[in-house]
Amino acid sequence: MKAWLMDGDGAESPRAPHHRTPDTPVSLEELKHLGVLYWYLDPKEYSADDTDAPAKKQMQAIRAERRYAHADEVVCSAAGMGDAFPAKCASFFEEHLHEDEEIRYILDGSGYFDIRSPTDAWVRIAVTPGDMIVLPAGAYHRFTVDEAASVRAVRLFRDAPAWTPIARGAGLGEGDDLSCRKSYLASLAGGEGATAAS
Numbered sequence: 001m002k003a004w005l006m007d008g009d010g011a012e013s014p015r016a017p018h019h020r021t022p023d024t025p026v027s028l029e030e031l032k033h034l035g036v037l038y039w040y041l042d043p044k045e046y047s048a049d050d051t052d053a054p055a056k057k058q059m060q061a062i063r064a065e066r067r068y069a070h071a072d073e074v075v076c077s078a079a080g081m082g083d084a085f086p087a088k089c090a091s092f093f094e095e096h097l098h099e100d101e102e103i104r105y106i107l108d109g110s111g112y113f114d115i116r117s118p119t120d121a122w123v124r125i126a127v128t129p130g131d132m133i134v135l136p137a138g139a140y141h142r143f144t145v146d147e148a149a150s151v152r153a154v155r156l157f158r159d160a161p162a163w164t165p166i167a168r169g170a171g172l173g174e175g176d177d178l179s180c181r182k183s184y185l186a187s188l189a190g191g192e193g194a195t196a197a198s
């Protein structure tokens with residue numbers, strides 16, 4: 001996992017890295033201030049079916065602690081999605097939030113999760129196999145594959161899955177009015193988040 005502040009909003013070419021010049025890395029500590037959680041679970045030691053595989057055990061421990069009852073797999077590629085791939089990519093890349101955490105464990109391929117900094121800059125988080133990431137409820141974010149255009153990931157969820165993305169409206173949009181958004185903003189203001197990755 002690597003993260004950096006993006007140069008611009010990436011709208012013209014979502015799959016390009018969009019590093020600033022000079023590069024402006026964002027540390028794991030700064031991501032923590034944004035409410036992002038991160039683990040590395042060695043993908044060579046992960047098996048979906050073998051509960052004795054070390055990385056699977058680690059995942060089970062995280063799931064138990066954080067009450068992630070639901071798990072499934074998502075394949076995001078032309079091969080995996082066929083004709084639906086371009087439209088799916090477009091919808092993943094629309095800025096949105098969820099009322100619950102977004103949890104992903106990368107199995108194959110790579111991609112970018114983008115999350116807003118407290119000053120509304122985009123922080124780009126590059127993920128590769130072994131990366132397990134949690135984006136907090138109420139945080140505006142988006143996802144894109146990178147130039148290799150393929151990713152396979154485990155999706156985890158508390159209770160029954162509700163993947164509904166809530167778009168950021170213009171001004172006082174839908175997302176801005178939700179209690180999860182207000183809680184998230186309060187968590188930033190209460191910590192050192194207000195100065196992180198700005």
Ligand SMILES: CSCCC(=O)C(=O)O
Binds near residue numbers: 092142143151153
């Ligand atoms: C790396 S997971 C693919 C994208 C996705 O599931 C999402 O954005 O919700």
Ligand SMILES: [Fe+2]
Binds near residue numbers: 096098102142165
């Ligand atoms: Fe999302």
